[in-house]
Amino acid sequence: MAENNAVKQMIGKVFLDIADAIKTGKFGNRVKVGLTTLGSEHGVENLVKGAELAAKNAENFDIVLIGPKVNTNLEIVEVNTEEEMHKKMEELLDSGYIQSCVTMHYNFPIGVSTVGKVITPGMGREMFLATTTGTASAHRVEAMVKNALYGIITAKAMGIENPTVGILNLDGARQVERALKELNANGYKINFSESIRSDGGAVMRGNDLLAGSVDVMVTDTLTGNIMMKVFSSYTTGGSYEALGYGYGPGIGEGYDRIILILSRASGVPVVANAIQYAAKLAQGKLTEVAKAEFAKAKAAKFDEILKSLTKDAKKAPAETETVTAPAQEVVTGSISGIDIMDLEDAVKTLWKAGIYAESGMGCTGPIVLVHEEKVHKATEILSQAGFVAKEGDIC
Numbered sequence: 001m002a003e004n005n006a007v008k009q010m011i012g013k014v015f016l017d018i019a020d021a022i023k024t025g026k027f028g029n030r031v032k033v034g035l036t037t038l039g040s041e042h043g044v045e046n047l048v049k050g051a052e053l054a055a056k057n058a059e060n061f062d063i064v065l066i067g068p069k070v071n072t073n074l075e076i077v078e079v080n081t082e083e084e085m086h087k088k089m090e091e092l093l094d095s096g097y098i099q100s101c102v103t104m105h106y107n108f109p110i111g112v113s114t115v116g117k118v119i120t121p122g123m124g125r126e127m128f129l130a131t132t133t134g135t136a137s138a139h140r141v142e143a144m145v146k147n148a149l150y151g152i153i154t155a156k157a158m159g160i161e162n163p164t165v166g167i168l169n170l171d172g173a174r175q176v177e178r179a180l181k182e183l184n185a186n187g188y189k190i191n192f193s194e195s196i197r198s199d200g201g202a203v204m205r206g207n208d209l210l211a212g213s214v215d216v217m218v219t220d221t222l223t224g225n226i227m228m229k230v231f232s233s234y235t236t237g238g239s240y241e242a243l244g245y246g247y248g249p250g251i252g253e254g255y256d257r258i259i260l261i262l263s264r265a266s267g268v269p270v271v272a273n274a275i276q277y278a279a280k281l282a283q284g285k286l287t288e289v290a291k292a293e294f295a296k297a298k299a300a301k302f303d304e305i306l307k308s309l310t311k312d313a314k315k316a317p318a319e320t321e322t323v324t325a326p327a328q329e330v331v332t333g334s335i336s337g338i339d340i341m342d343l344e345d346a347v348k349t350l351w352k353a354g355i356y357a358e359s360g361m362g363c364t365g366p367i368v369l370v371h372e373e374k375v376h377k378a379t380e381i382l383s384q385a386g387f388v389a390k391e392g393d394i395c
Contacts, residue, residue: 029060031099031279032063032097033061033062033063033099033101033102033275033278034065034066034089034092034098034100034101034103035051035065035101035275036066036067036102037065037066037085038085039082039103039104039264040262041264042240042266044070045070046268046271047271048070048072049268050267050268050270050274051074051272052072052074054272054273054275058279060279061279061283062075065077066085066088066101089103089259094257099258100249100258100259100282100286101257101258101278102262102271102278104262104263106259108134108252108255109255110135111253112136112255113131113134113135113136113146113147113252114132114247114249115132115153115249116246117244117273118227118231118232118243118245120209121210125212126245128217129228130147130150130217130218131150131151131224132221132224132227132228132248133225133261134221140172141175141176141179142309142310143221144167144170144172144218144220145180145306145309147218147219148176148190149293149294149297150251151165151216152216153251153289153290153294154249155216157285158281158284159280159284162191163191163215164192164193164215165193165214165218166193166203166208166213166217167204167219168203168209168223170220173203174203174336174338177202179306179308180192182301182305182389183300183301183305186301186305187296187299188296188300188302193214193215194213196208225247228244228247229263231244232244232266238265241263241266241267242267243269243270244270245270245274246260246262246274247260247262247263248260249277249281249286251290253290255290256287258281258287260277324351325351326354328356329356329371330371332369332372333369334369334375335369335375335378335382335388338368338387338388339366340366346382349381350370350381353381355370355374355377356370368382
């Protein structure tokens with residue numbers, strides 16, 4: 001009798017799957033998304049409710065809970081500790097039983113960081129924050145350049161063929177911009193966005209964060225993590241994350257699991273959205289997209305560009321060398337695109353070349369001021385020394 005009931009249930013599920021495929025018009029792309037249910041500050045029930053909410057709006061995906069037994073119609077793979085839970089999650093992913101999974105407090109290897117997805121309060125636009133947890137590299141600028149690629153990969157897997165990219169105006173942003181423009185010039189095409197501010201540019205300000213001026217906002221992980229928390233819980237006081245899609249999938253070269261991260265403070269709506277995010281990434285074949293994008297980036301000398309960032313490529317005067325400023329003159333010409341950490345070295349490099357220069361701060365960041373007739377010569381010198389892009393960045 002029990003065997004007959006099991007067979008009937010299996011047949012019933014097959015017919016339900018066929019009916020669902022006919023209804024949605026999608027055949028052969030159904031996936032299973034896992035959700036681990038231990039570790040939330042709001043309890044197991046919070047996560048289960050999020051999963052049940054996602055199931056109501058499920059489009060061609062099923063949900064598998066990984067955690068203790070609870071009262072739900074969703075499938076459960078029963079475990080009782082966080083350690084056992086993550087081990088089982090990895091086992092289910094590696095076996096192919098589930099294609100992606102949403103979890104909390106999971107440690108990625110160095111080189112892997114997560115791309116979050118938020119809803120910006122200014123215009124209600126969806127935006128990818130690259131990145132929000134994990135560590136792409138111990139070197140800040142190298143990590144941000146990698147984060148840009150990770151964000152592009154995620155956006156493409158989500159169906160955005162040519163995502164717009166902007167770089168948040170942080171320390172190192174100009175170096176990141178130069179590196180990405182070099183990658184673009186080498187053949188890996190990047191669709192740089194323009195700031196909504198009147199002076200434009202690919203370096204984004206806080207206004208752009210609120211408005212969602214780009215599809216992919218490149219940042220360092222710690223800043224991205226803070227912004228993720230602000231965007232998701234600014235309406236609740238911080239203890240309950242109510243908006244957005246969570247901290248997103250771990251991306252890295254050679255990483256072949258689709259694991260998305262939630263905060264322990266993530267509430268029911270974010271849990272539901274994160275599950276839908278995970279399903280679409282699996283259906284969009286994230287790991288295959290990543291492999292293809294890494295191959296294209298490497299063909300455009302991605303590795304060489306990264307190496308140039310982690311060595312002292314600038315030819316600034318030695319710290320022990322005394323450089324005297326040339327005779328002072330009126331400085332009305334400006335050169336931007338210089339990282340704030342390099343500003344004084346850039347000025348001294350021009351002094352050594354016989355050009356009087358001063359440091360300053362423009363509306364988009366640090367600038368070097370020189371006589372307007374010497375802007376092009378000064379830019380050429382700074383370019384050769386590695387302070388600005390090869391084509392210069394003159395304003």
